[in-house]
Amino acid sequence: MKTPLLLTTAAAAALALAGCATSPGYGSGYGSGGSYGGYNSANCRDCGTVTRIERRPDSSPNVAGPLIGGIVGAAAGREIARRNSDSDGRRNVATGAGAVAGAVAGNAIQNRTGGGNYYDVHVRLNDGRTVVMVQEDVSGLREGSSVQVRDGRAWAL
Structure with a gap:
């Protein structure tokens, strides 16, 4: 009973070692x-x-630069108009102008520093x-x- 188990184990070990000795694709160092x-x-x-x-x-859409630039520009235009004018109409115009200027600047910056x-x-x-x-x-x-x-x-x- 022990002999077949011993032979099976020895045969499995021999096959495993033979597979390791002939591994293709690798040089000998x-x-x-x-x-x-x-x-x-x-x-x-x-x-x-x-x-x-x-x-x-x-092919990536060029949205982030103009969007962020527009938001920053609108906030800056609104703040400048708040300090220099009491008219709501002038504040709105300054906010819109700041948004447009910021979007143009943000687009230009993104195009210059765009992804690799x-x-x-x-x-x-x-x-x-x-x-x-x-x-x-x-x-x-x-x-x-x-x-x-x-x-x-x-x-x-």
């Missing part, structure tokens, strides 16, 4: 030709070549798959660059 950071680029499942980099058009550029990075992986990552920083990447895809972006090798 330092000195394994063609590897980068422990990854053999020829066998790396997540390695490939950049085929195309496209700048994404900015985003790029679609197309990568053909060594196993034939094609993936597209959206990332802000493409420094060090160009068409034909060897890359590794990890953490949702392409990293130059």
